[in-house]
Amino acid sequence: MTAWSKHWPAPAKINRFLHITGQRPDGYHQLQTLFQFIEPVDQLDFRVTADGNIARTGGLAGLPAADDLVVKAARALQREARVTAGARIHLQKRIPTGGGLGGGSSDAATTLVALDHLWGTHLGEARLQALAIGLGADVPVFIRGHAAWAEGVGDVLTPVAVDRPWLVVVDPGVPVSTRAVFTDAKLTRHGAHITIRGFESGLGRNDCESVVRRRFPQIGAALDSLGAYSPGMLTGTGGCLFAGFETQEAAQRAAAGVEALGDVWVCRPWNQSPLLDRLQAEKGH
DSSP states (O other): OOOOEEEEEEEEEEEEEEEEEEEOTTSOEEEEEEEEEEEEEEEEEEEEESSOOEEEEESSTTOOGGGOHHHHHHHHHHHHHTOOOEEEEEEEOOSOTTSSSOHHHHHHHHHHHHHHHHTTOOOOHHHHHHHHHTTOTTHHHHHHOBOEEEETTTTEEEEOOOOOOEEEEEEOSOOOOHHHHHTOTTSOOSOOOOOHHHHHTTOOOBTTHHHHHHHOHHHHHHHHHHHTTSOEEESTTSSOEEEEESSHHHHHHHHHHTGGGSEEEEEOOBSBOHHHHHHHHHHHO
């Protein structure tokens, strides 16, 4: 059994906008969105074992290991690369669940990237991304580790480098089911396409907002309160929301004004994931 390889980061994400542009015959929704990475960052520790077993500690209380995307990701990599080794995985959760911040997807991506390195399988980004798609629509963007313009079902990714405003992020503590939002009969399913230039000129919205407002009035009220300082938007299907500001000082003033809404923090989005930084540091050793 090897030593622990600690502190592998799994960042949260935001959707700077989210347009639902259609629905395929298989039920999956087509969309346009722009992903960036933000705080908070989950942390994963890995220890390679010789027994072939995958064991997870930490993570979400009450979630069986077999249902955890971290375990599913490790087992998918084992099968794909025909690995006989196992792993002990410890997950320290910081990203809120049901907030639209992609925590489970990010944890799965970090597991694939870390174990691909630690097991010495070296599948490469393309094969890891193929595995990632089977785990969830948001997992591939965390594998690639670059801010991305996404289309299709979120799997057609174009790396971008866009502005990095100061953000006030609010978690009202109201978990939202992605499935419930995407199956809602009143969800807009034929939103307009936009271009990157259109986004940069100020276009873009979240087509899930009207459904979330109707189903979760507390989130709607939080959007209204944050909107008094700067236009607020859901990230993904919610229930976290954010607003952008030109300066850290303006963001901090707004955060102080909405601190009663729930957990509130100020950060700037990253165009490159800290996971890539960690992997590059590992390869440099």
